[in-house]
Amino acid sequence: MSATLIYSEVEEDLRASVRDLLADHASPAAVLARCESDQPYDLELWRLLGEMGATTLHVPEELGGQGASMRETAVVLEELGRSVAPVPFLGSAVLASAVFTVLGEPVPSETATLVVPFSSWQPVFSSGPVRSVADATVASLFIVPVSTPDGPELHLASSATVTPVTSLDLTRPVADVTVSESTVLARGADASNALRVALLTGAGLLASEQVGIAERCLFDTVAYLRERHQFGRAVGSFQALKHRLADLYQELVTARAAARYAADALATGEDVEIAVAVAAAHCSDVAVHAAEEAVQLHGGIGMTWEHPAHLFLKRAKADQLALGTPDRHRAALAELVDLRL
Amino acid sequence: MDADALRAKAREFVANQPTTDRLEFLRARFDAGLAWVHFPEGLGGLGAPRALQSVVDTELAGTPDNDPRRIGIGLGMAAPTILRFGSDEVKKRFLRPLWTGEEIWCQLFSEPGAGSDLAAVGTRARRENGRDGDDWLLTGQKVWTSSAHTARFAILLARTDPDLPKHQGLSYFILDMDQPGVEVRPLRQITGEAEFNEVFLTDARIPDAHRLGAVGEGWKVAQTTLMNERVAIGGNAAPRESGMLGAVAKTWRENPDRHTSALHDRLLRHWVDAEAMRLAGQRLRQQLAAGAPGPEGSAMKLGFAKLSQALSGLEVELMAEDGLRYDDWTLRRPDLVDFTGRGPGYRYLRAKGNSIEGGTSEILRNIIAERVLGLPSEPRVDKDVAWKDLPK
Secondary structure (H helix, E strand, O other), X not given: OOOOOOOOHHHHHHHHHHHHHXXXXXXXXXXXXXXXXXXXXXXXXXXXXXXXXXXOOOOOHHHOOOOOOHHHHHHHHHHHHHOOOOOOHHHHHHHHHHHHHHOOOOOOOOOEEEOOOOOOOOOOOEOOOEEEEEOOOOOOEEEEEEEEOOEEEEEEEOOOEEEEOOOOOOOOOEEEEEOOOOEEEEEHHHHHHHHHHHHHHHHHHHHHHHHHHHHHHHHHHHHHHHHOEEOOEEHHHOHHHHHHHHHHHHHHHHHHHHHHHHHHHXXXXXXXXXXXXXXXXXXXXXXXXXXXXXXXXXXXHHHOOOOOHHHHHHHHHHXXXXXXXXXXXXXXXXHHOOOOO | OOHHHHHHHHHHHHHOOOOOOHHHHHHHHHHOOOOOOOOXXXXXXXXXXXXXXXXXXXXXXXXXXXXXXXXXHHHHHHHHHHHHHOOHHHHHHHHHHHHHOOOOEEEEOOEOOEOOOHHHOOOEEEEEEEOOEEEEEEEEEEEEEEOOOOOOEEEEEEEOOOOOEOOOOEEEEEEEOXXXXXXXXXEOOOOOOOOEEEEEEEEEEEEHHHEEOOOOOHHHHHHHHHHHOOOOOOOOOOOOOOHHHHHHHHHHHHOHHHOOHHHHHHXXXXXXXXXXXXXXXXXXXXXXXXXXXOOOHHHHHHHHHHHHXXXXXXXXXXXHHHHOOOOOOOOOOOOOOOOOOOOHHHHHHHHHHHHOOOOOXXXXXXXXXXXXXXXXOOOOOOOOOEHHHOOO
């Protein structure tokens, strides 16, 4: 196995550029203020990410992209996770874009989304309203899996009835979507395969976002425990607390390796299913653990609305359900590695 | 010396070595500077970069070797310390038979009263005038010593001045194990085996010429030894589902009628954790190869211990009525340790040592928290107190 699990210089440069942009646009205070405003998404940040090419990195040049790979897109997701940036990156630049790319269709410049429940882990073609779709409220293109008498089809719609719902994740809200008029994008096996690949790609890349969430939660908590004094000492000097952070660090080390391996597998096409199942199962739980520890170890302040820890907890918990719970991915793994019940 | 020159030298050595005797071959290899190329000329090396050792190892593959697993403590701990702190005479005397495996080494650091707190060692070294100059007489007890029963020499940490704070009163010695004042007893573990020993020292004699570093500088010298302790990062990546996971997955597949959904869920969780650990090890090796070693290594042992204990515990449960049996409690003295050897019961019990040996998981968590994450240390009450006045 020759997967490269370390970051290249190009990837580190890309990370630095995205991090700079996010420092200006997605500070914790700004993200917190936005999530209860009229527009929970930061469309200006989304536009700037598109301008710098960060939204089409893995899309081949002939389909309108940068011709890089999933590895680079994964690095962008790590940074977006670190700041729980409210942009429709996963719905548009990952899920919808994967469908277009698999089908060999040019990727449109409009914001798009895949009309499936965000908790989906396997292709389902249905009809009627779809609940809990991510990144739908700001989409102007909708890819819809539709069950027809002739078999499964993927449809494309330029309008839909989108009903925002009160969402657990304040920084990536979901909405209910009903599509009435649409055109056929793909049929039969092509449609099934495109949807399967998109969900696999989404779950594999989401792991990188989860690494970003976990990293931010860990290091913000470390910084706080160095500053916070009780009993005449920095509370970070108590072993009861520092050992929990050491365990979290160990989880972050393995989560990063698993997420990098999944990104590399998606880039090369080798060992994709196992790589994604491992990364999705592992990184989901690590991100939730990190966010839960952040809330607990911040003590009272971590339980307040004004402190951003809850934004990370809500994102991490929603991400754990997104594109298949760890349980679903472990069940898939049981088949893939022949460890059946 | 560059890679091409070294390769040529190694080829020439192989071509011109008529001997078939294993020991003679190893001695000749040492004398040709092809033992450890980063050591100086005359001491088994050529003063070449350490990274070029692989060139030699590749060229000499298939020739008699010194069984590095059997002499690991000598190679990994004693040799670098002797090289750095030994006199010319000491280096000449000890390095060659150490490398060829003619003389096995062990490490006498830990004591019943000095485990995680190694600087608390209480084995006393007292100066005495001997026939050939100063000697040291050592009295005390060491513990958890692998290879003590086969070792000819030991590296040893002892207290030369109990009136100083604990880190300052230590000195570092080479001990001849083959003398009346040294008694080695097997230390039986919870597995029934005795991989390790207790070593009792009663006026064991060490010539002053076999002291490494100045009197009172033992802690500093020991740091060199411990920093060189071989990090468990092999040259090659472990294959997927190997080690403890491999053993347990095999048991799972061979016992389909013992499956339960709860055990299945746990097994899959561990499978994921093991694969993520394996990938993290691979990532770490890539960082090292790229010349940018990260701090991630400190987390690996912690994860390994947790995982091997969880997996081996699961396996015993899976075995149901057979999990109530054990293969053999007889006190054995294994030559080499295999964590996954023998049966599930042994694997379960031996894995308990993984979070103790080579630094407990609690100490590792302190190290990660303080050195990697930068959290403040616990207040220390023992740093400026004479060793003799510390509560024991």
